[in-house]
Amino acid sequence: MKPAPFKYHDPRTLDEVxxxxxxxxxxxxxxxxxxxMPMLNMRLAQxxxxxxxxxxxxxxxxxxxxxxxxxxxxxxxxxxxxxxxVRQAFPLMYEAVRHIGHRQTRNxxxxxxxxxxxDPSAELVCVAAAVGATVIVASQSGRREIPFAKFxxxxxxxxxxxxxxxxxxxxxxWKSGHGYGFEEFARRHGDFALAxxxxxxxxxxxxxxxxxxxxxxxxxxxxxxxxKLEGRSASEALFAEAAExxxxxxxxxxxxxxxxxxxxxxxxxxKRALRKAYGRVSKH
Amino acid sequence: MAESRSISxxxxxxxxxxxxxxxxxxxxFLRHSLELTxxxxxxEHGVCGACTVLVDGRSVRSCLMLAIQxxxxxxxxxxxxAPSPTELHPIQQALREHHGLQCGFCTPGVxxxxxxxxxxxxxxTEEEVRVAIxxxxxxxxxxxxxxxxxxxxxxxxxx
Numbered sequence: 001m002k003p004a005p006f007k008y009h010d011p012r013t014l015d016e017v018x019x020x021x022x023x024x025x026x027x028x029x030x031x032x033x034x035x036x037m038p039m040l041n042m043r044l045a046q047x048x049x050x051x052x053x054x055x056x057x058x059x060x061x062x063x064x065x066x067x068x069x070x071x072x073x074x075x076x077x078x079x080x081x082x083x084x085x086v087r088q089a090f091p092l093m094y095e096a097v098r099h100i101g102h103r104q105t106r107n108x109x110x111x112x113x114x115x116x117x118x119d120p121s122a123e124l125v126c127v128a129a130a131v132g133a134t135v136i137v138a139s140q141s142g143r144r145e146i147p148f149a150k151f152x153x154x155x156x157x158x159x160x161x162x163x164x165x166x167x168x169x170x171x172x173x174w175k176s177g178h179g180y181g182f183e184e185f186a187r188r189h190g191d192f193a194l195a196x197x198x199x200x201x202x203x204x205x206x207x208x209x210x211x212x213x214x215x216x217x218x219x220x221x222x223x224x225x226x227x228k229l230e231g232r233s234a235s236e237a238l239f240a241e242a243a244e245x246x247x248x249x250x251x252x253x254x255x256x257x258x259x260x261x262x263x264x265x266x267x268x269x270x271k272r273a274l275r276k277a278y279g280r281v282s283k284h
Numbered sequence: 285m286a287e288s289r290s291i292s293x294x295x296x297x298x299x300x301x302x303x304x305x306x307x308x309x310x311x312x313f314l315r316h317s318l319e320l321t322x323x324x325x326x327x328e329h330g331v332c333g334a335c336t337v338l339v340d341g342r343s344v345r346s347c348l349m350l351a352i353q354x355x356x357x358x359x360x361x362x363x364x365x366a367p368s369p370t371e372l373h374p375i376q377q378a379l380r381e382h383h384g385l386q387c388g389f390c391t392p393g394v395x396x397x398x399x400x401x402x403x404x405x406x407x408x409t410e411e412e413v414r415v416a417i418x419x420x421x422x423x424x425x426x427x428x429x430x431x432x433x434x435x436x437x438x439x440x441x442x443x
Contacts, residue, residue, distance in 0.1 A: 002307075002309065002312075002328055003307040003309075004307070005286045005287070005305075005307055006287075006306070006307060007287055007306075008287060008289070008306035008307075008350075008352065010352075033348050033349060033350075033353075034330060034345075034348055037309075037329075037330065037347070037348040037349070037350075038329035038330050038348065040307075041309070041328050041329050041347065041348075042329060050306075052350075052352075052353065054353055078342070101419070102333070102418055102419025103343060103397065103400070103401065103416060103419060104333060104336055104343045104344055104345050104397060104419050105330065105345065105348075105419065107342040107343060107344050108344050108345075108348065108349070188418065189414075189415055189418040190418050190419055
């Protein structure tokens, strides 16, 4: 029996969750449990109340709208991985999800849990930053939308109140035929990534017309590279130049890895992801 | 006072109704309440994969699930895998033949992971096998025996 005692709540509807969140003291939401359960087992977290979201069917959807992919907070990483809709409309996410932990953890882990946990190395966090997703948050007093760039308040801390919860995430979809590439480096497949890169590209056949390069894993939050790619022709030299701009990024410095090393790995990931994305972009 | 609730679930086809403390993990419930000690506990924080079981056919780490979350679900543990007490499941047989285990501590988790994996991906490449078992730590085999066993059982005739 590892977790310290808590009071357990298993609401069936979002309204019930929000009313519990509004009234209970020291409550933690239990989504897929792939981060909170270890913290409970190790007693790093000892909340008085656990609100289990796993009976909430209404937040498990994956819905494609007009240039928007909306995913309910309780959609499991596995469901995203095996979704044809995601694979077609947002292949970057499909590629990224396959790097998350392992099959056994993706079977439980949710997108909402991953975004709220905000681990610096989290693939979904990097993807959400890459496309500028919108986080939809609810409380008893209503809903609000938070642009993903403003979602992190600090290291592993989302900017939401204790009576609020993330209910869904909206991802803008790039036009069909765009190039995409997600690359990460971890010492073992499924481990926390040391650096990751997410690239999205569009081209008119001659030049890159739209580009977004995002680096995750090296700092508390993902960072967008300020490389100038638009209006230029793709080449190894251009990719190398873009990768060099990782020098300007913030990078954590700790016992395991220095900031220089993290930036060095990030450069390699950026180059690989750019190559991959350009190889996939429709050239007309 | 620790809170308890009663749960009903099926484990290896058998129905159980039990009172559980709400903070009890599924792994502890299987081992201590049902005395199904084939599910092993290694790290208790979701890293080693030894406690892997199937819940409604999907492999999960039972140390990262509460027993109460299995209410109404069907759980399969290593005890429910072999067709009879004297026969091994083909995956178990292959592990035995290819030196896919030594001390055997990680093996129940490996077998449960492979059961789901081979259902989703019946004819995997070596790379796919290596990725599939990356969530199960094995300190004896160096994995090569496990990989050989999976490729043998998947190919059937390839062995």
